[in-house]
Amino acid sequence: MTPQEVLSNTATIADHRRTRPATGEASRVAAAEWLVDCQIEKLHYGSFLAVRDAHVPIAGNQITAFIGPSGCGKSTVLRSLNRMNDFIPGFRLDGSVRFQGQDIYGPDVDPVAVRRSVGMVFQQPNPFAMSIYQNVAFGLKLNRFKGDYDERVETALRGAALWDEVKDKLSASGLSLSGGQQQRLCIARAIAVEPALLLMDEPCSALDPIATRRIEDLMLELKERYTIAIVTHNLQQAQRVADRTAFFYVDTSAGGRTGYLIEYRATGELFDDPREDRTKAYLRGEFS
Amino acid sequence: MEGLSQGPRAEASFRLRLGDRRTFADRALTLIAIGLGVSALLPLFSVLYMLVVRGSPLLSLELLTELTPGAGMESGGIGNAILGTVVVVMLAAGMSLPLGLFAAIYLAEYGEDSGLSVVVRFAGKVLSGMPSILAGVFAYAIAVSALGSFSAFAGGVALAILIVPTVMLTAEEALRLVPSKMKQAALGMGATRAQMVTKVLIPTAMPGILTGVMLALSRAAGETAPLLLTALFSDYWFDGKLGEPIASLAVLIYNFSGSPFEYQVNLAWAASLVLVALVLLFNVLAQVVTRRPEEH
Amino acid sequence: MAQPATKQPVSGLSEASRRSPIARPPDAWQGAFERAFRWTACGLAAGVVLLLAGVVFEVVRRAGGSMGKLGFAFLTDSVWDANGDRFGILPSIVGTLYTSALALLIGGGLGVTTAIVLSQGFLPRRAELVMKNVIELLAAIPSVVYGLWGIYVLIPALRPIADLLHEKLGFLPLFSTKLSGPGILPASLVLSIMILPTVTAIAREGMVAVPRRLAAAAYGLGATRWEVIFRVILPTARGGIFGALVLGFGRALGETMALAMLVGNTNRFGWSLLSPGNTLSALLANHFPEAGEVEVGALMCAALVLLLITLAVNALGSLIMRRARRGLTGLG
Incomplete structure (x- = not known):
C-alpha cells in the first residue's frame, strides 16, 4: 500500500488513531509507508508530562496540520520530529519517531544528522544577520556542499517565491527585508538543502494577512516537491492548506497540563464531520 | 495639605505661587542639583583645555x-x-x-x-x-x-x-x-x-x-x-x-x-x-x- | 566520507539522503571541531580562574616569605626606611582609607546628584544621554593624565584657597598645616573626579530601575518633583545608590597614579587636608622600581594588605548590589 492509497482509505486512518500501532495490524502495515511515522507515547520535561499518545504519522508530499488550543503540545510534537526538543533540559521521549523506517530516537542516532535532513521554519522570522545570499547558502555550507552555489541559492529563492523581489540585492542584509519577506527567506534557507521534510511552527503568526496568504500559496506549491508539517492556531489556515489535520487537546485532569491527540483525519472530514465532542466544541469556537 | 484645608476657595489655590515655601524649595534644589551636575563636568573640560593649550604647541612630525x-x-x-x-x-x-x-x-x-x-x-x-x-x-x-x-x-x-x-x-x-x-x-x-x-x-x-x-x-x-x-x-x-x-x-x-x-x-x-x-x-x-x- | 560503521544515521537516513541530495551527517572533521571547540572554551574559561588564583597565590606566597621577618611591627610601625630595613605601613593604610573616604564624600555626593539630574527628567532625553556619555569620558582619561593636571593646574589653583583656610581656620586639625604642594586635599579631589563616573553610572541605573508608576503615584498625591525624589526615588533606589558608593570607594582604594603623583609620598599621617601623606598603592608605585630584595618582600606584604582591603570592599559592594536588584524585583 502506498501512502496515497492509505490516505484514500479514511477508515484506515481513523483506525490508526484508535488502535495502538503496536497491536493494530492494519496500522503496522501502513506505518511502513509513511514518510515519518510518529508514535509518541509519552514526552517528559523532567517530571512534567508534556505530551502523551501522539500518534501522528505523516505522509509524503502532503501538508499535515497540527491544531489545538495553546498548551496542547502541538509545537512540542512538531519539534520532536527533528529533535529540537533535545535542547530543553530534562527532555525524554517514550515511543518512536520513524523517519523512512529508522527511529530517529534510536541509540546511535546523531541529532545533528537528523536536523540536516529536516528543514524548519519558526514562529518568528529568524534570518541571520548576514546577506540574503549567505542566509540561503548557510545550510549548503554546513553540509559542505560542493557544487554551484549560485544556482542552488537562486532555485531556493525562486522556490520560496522571493527571487524576483531580491535578485538585485542579494548582498543586502537579510534583516533589511519586511516580515513576510524574511519568513520567505527562512523558507528558502530551509529548502535550499532540499530536505525530506519541512517543519513549520506557526510560520504566519507574526505576519499580516497579505503576507500570510502568500506563504499559504507558497506551501501549496512546495507540496509538489516537499512534505510539510505545520503547526497553526488558525483553523482557516489549516482548512485552506492541509491535506490532513491532527487535533490536539490539553488534559488538566491530573493537575498538570498534558497535551494529547484527539483526532487525526483528512482535513475535510475533520472540519465537516468531527467525530469527537471536543473537536466539535473546538471547531465551534467554544474554547481556544 | 494647605490646599485641602482651604476647601471652598479651591480654584484660587491652583494658581502657582512662587512665594510658596514648597515651590521655592523645589526650584532652589533644581538649581543646586543642575549646578553641581555641571560642576562635575568642569574638570573634564579643564583637562581637555590644558591638553590642547600645553600639548599642542609641540605637535610636529x-x-x-x-x-x-x-x-x-x-x-x-x-x-x-x-x-x-x-x-x-x-x-x-x-x-x-x-x-x-x-x-x-x-x-x-x-x-x-x-x-x-x-x-x-x-x-x-x-x-x-x-x-x-x-x-x-x-x-x-x-x-x-x-x-x-x-x-x-x-x-x-x-x-x-x-x-x-x-x-x-x-x-x-x-x-x-x-x-x-x-x-x-x-x-x-x-x-x-x-x-x-x-x-x-x-x-x-x-x-x-x-x-x-x-x-x-x-x-x-x-x-x-x-x-x-x-x-x-x-x-x-x-x-x-x-x-x-x-x-x-x-x-x-x-x-x-x-x-x-x-x-x-x-x-x-x-x-x-x-x-x-x-x-x-x-x-x-x-x-x-x-x-x-x-x-x- | 569516512564514517564509523556503528553510526546508524548514515545507513538509516540514506533513504532521506536520496531525497535530499545535499544533507549529510557531520563528517569526522566537523565532529572533531565540535569537540575541540568545546574543550578549548572550557579550558580557557578555567584559565581565567587560574589567573586569579595565580595572582592571589603569588602575592600571598611572596608576602608570606617576608611577613615572618617583618613581624607585627609591619602593620603598626610608621617608618619606611629601606636602608635601615625598617618597613611599616600604618601611615599608608590610614592614608589609603582617609583619601578614599574624602573622595567618597565629594565624588560620591556629586555622583549621586549627577545621577539624579540625569535620571529624573530635568533634561530632555537626548541631553540626558549626551551628558551621560560625557561623564563616561571622564573615566576614559588615563589617571596619569589627571596626575599631570593635578600637579600643574589643580595644586596651583588650590594654593591661595589653602593658604586662606590655614590662616583663618588653622586652629582646626583639618587645616593645621600649610599646603606645600602635593597633599591629601589635591589627591582626594582628583580621586573624587575619578570615582564620579562609576558612582553616577551605577546610581543612575538604580534610579532608572524604579518603576515609573511609583513616582506617578506620588505626583498624583500632589508631591513636588523633589518631594518625589527624596521620598520615593531615593528610598526605593537606596540599595543601588549604596552599592554605587561602596564600589566607588573600592575604586578609590586601588587607584594609584593620581596618588603617587599628588599625595606627597611622605610616610607620616596627619589629619590635615593640606599635609602630604601616602597610600598603599602610591607606596607600591614609588618604591617597586628601585627596591632591593628585602624591600620587595615588604612591598609584597603591602600589596597583600591592599588586595585584602579591596577584595573586602568590592565583595561588600557586590553583595549590596545583588540585594538591591532582588529587592526591586518585587516592585517590577
Whole structure:
C-alpha cells in the first residue's frame, strides 16, 4: 500500500488513531509507508508530562496540520520530529519517531544528522544577520556542499517565491527585508538543502494577512516537491492548506497540563464531520 | 495639605505661587542639583583645555618620530614611547584576547549554570575590581623576578591581566544579546554547536564584542602603575627584544611630570595629548561600531 | 566520507539522503571541531580562574616569605626606611582609607546628584544621554593624565584657597598645616573626579530601575518633583545608590597614579587636608622600581594588605548590589 492509497482509505486512518500501532495490524502495515511515522507515547520535561499518545504519522508530499488550543503540545510534537526538543533540559521521549523506517530516537542516532535532513521554519522570522545570499547558502555550507552555489541559492529563492523581489540585492542584509519577506527567506534557507521534510511552527503568526496568504500559496506549491508539517492556531489556515489535520487537546485532569491527540483525519472530514465532542466544541469556537 | 484645608476657595489655590515655601524649595534644589551636575563636568573640560593649550604647541612630525630627550636637552620627541605603548598593548592583546573571548563563549553558550561558570564569572568580577597595580605586582613576581629584568614581556603580562575580565564580561553580554531565535535557526538546520557559535553567534555579536575589546585595549594603553613595575622605561627604540625594558606614553608622562626641565614637562603634556586623543578615538570608534545600523 | 560503521544515521537516513541530495551527517572533521571547540572554551574559561588564583597565590606566597621577618611591627610601625630595613605601613593604610573616604564624600555626593539630574527628567532625553556619555569620558582619561593636571593646574589653583583656610581656620586639625604642594586635599579631589563616573553610572541605573508608576503615584498625591525624589526615588533606589558608593570607594582604594603623583609620598599621617601623606598603592608605585630584595618582600606584604582591603570592599559592594536588584524585583 502506498501512502496515497492509505490516505484514500479514511477508515484506515481513523483506525490508526484508535488502535495502538503496536497491536493494530492494519496500522503496522501502513506505518511502513509513511514518510515519518510518529508514535509518541509519552514526552517528559523532567517530571512534567508534556505530551502523551501522539500518534501522528505523516505522509509524503502532503501538508499535515497540527491544531489545538495553546498548551496542547502541538509545537512540542512538531519539534520532536527533528529533535529540537533535545535542547530543553530534562527532555525524554517514550515511543518512536520513524523517519523512512529508522527511529530517529534510536541509540546511535546523531541529532545533528537528523536536523540536516529536516528543514524548519519558526514562529518568528529568524534570518541571520548576514546577506540574503549567505542566509540561503548557510545550510549548503554546513553540509559542505560542493557544487554551484549560485544556482542552488537562486532555485531556493525562486522556490520560496522571493527571487524576483531580491535578485538585485542579494548582498543586502537579510534583516533589511519586511516580515513576510524574511519568513520567505527562512523558507528558502530551509529548502535550499532540499530536505525530506519541512517543519513549520506557526510560520504566519507574526505576519499580516497579505503576507500570510502568500506563504499559504507558497506551501501549496512546495507540496509538489516537499512534505510539510505545520503547526497553526488558525483553523482557516489549516482548512485552506492541509491535506490532513491532527487535533490536539490539553488534559488538566491530573493537575498538570498534558497535551494529547484527539483526532487525526483528512482535513475535510475533520472540519465537516468531527467525530469527537471536543473537536466539535473546538471547531465551534467554544474554547481556544 | 494647605490646599485641602482651604476647601471652598479651591480654584484660587491652583494658581502657582512662587512665594510658596514648597515651590521655592523645589526650584532652589533644581538649581543646586543642575549646578553641581555641571560642576562635575568642569574638570573634564579643564583637562581637555590644558591638553590642547600645553600639548599642542609641540605637535610636529619630530615629536612623533624622535627619541625621548635626556635631562636638559631641548629637542626630541616621544616616538619610542608611542611605539612602545603599541607593542606592549599588542602583546597584552595577544595574550588576553583568546582567554577572554573563549571564556565568554563558554559562559554564554556552554556553561549554562554549571559550577565552573559560577566560579569563572566570580573570578572575572574580582579581577575587574582589583587595583591595576596588583596586576603589576603579580607580573613583577612571575616575570621580572624570574627573568631578572624589567621587560616588555612583563608589561604585556600585567596589562593582559587587566584586559581579560573586561573583554570576558562585555563579550559574554554581547553574545547573550543575540536573539535565541537565530541560534535556534542554525541548530534547526543541523549546525553543530561549534558551527552555530562560529558561523552565527560570533558574527552577530561582533559589534558588541569589538566594542568591549576596544574599550579594554584603550584603557590598557593608559595604564601606568602596572608598567612602572614591569616594563619600566627605555630611552631607546624597541628593537624586537621583549626581554628588555620598553618605553610607553604612560610612564613617560609620569617620569617627565616631575622633571625640573621645562622641555620634558612640555613633552609630558604633548604625550598626554597624544594618549588621550588615542584613547578617545578608540572610545568613539567603539560607540560607532555598536551603533552600526544592523536592522531595517 | 569516512564514517564509523556503528553510526546508524548514515545507513538509516540514506533513504532521506536520496531525497535530499545535499544533507549529510557531520563528517569526522566537523565532529572533531565540535569537540575541540568545546574543550578549548572550557579550558580557557578555567584559565581565567587560574589567573586569579595565580595572582592571589603569588602575592600571598611572596608576602608570606617576608611577613615572618617583618613581624607585627609591619602593620603598626610608621617608618619606611629601606636602608635601615625598617618597613611599616600604618601611615599608608590610614592614608589609603582617609583619601578614599574624602573622595567618597565629594565624588560620591556629586555622583549621586549627577545621577539624579540625569535620571529624573530635568533634561530632555537626548541631553540626558549626551551628558551621560560625557561623564563616561571622564573615566576614559588615563589617571596619569589627571596626575599631570593635578600637579600643574589643580595644586596651583588650590594654593591661595589653602593658604586662606590655614590662616583663618588653622586652629582646626583639618587645616593645621600649610599646603606645600602635593597633599591629601589635591589627591582626594582628583580621586573624587575619578570615582564620579562609576558612582553616577551605577546610581543612575538604580534610579532608572524604579518603576515609573511609583513616582506617578506620588505626583498624583500632589508631591513636588523633589518631594518625589527624596521620598520615593531615593528610598526605593537606596540599595543601588549604596552599592554605587561602596564600589566607588573600592575604586578609590586601588587607584594609584593620581596618588603617587599628588599625595606627597611622605610616610607620616596627619589629619590635615593640606599635609602630604601616602597610600598603599602610591607606596607600591614609588618604591617597586628601585627596591632591593628585602624591600620587595615588604612591598609584597603591602600589596597583600591592599588586595585584602579591596577584595573586602568590592565583595561588600557586590553583595549590596545583588540585594538591591532582588529587592526591586518585587516592585517590577
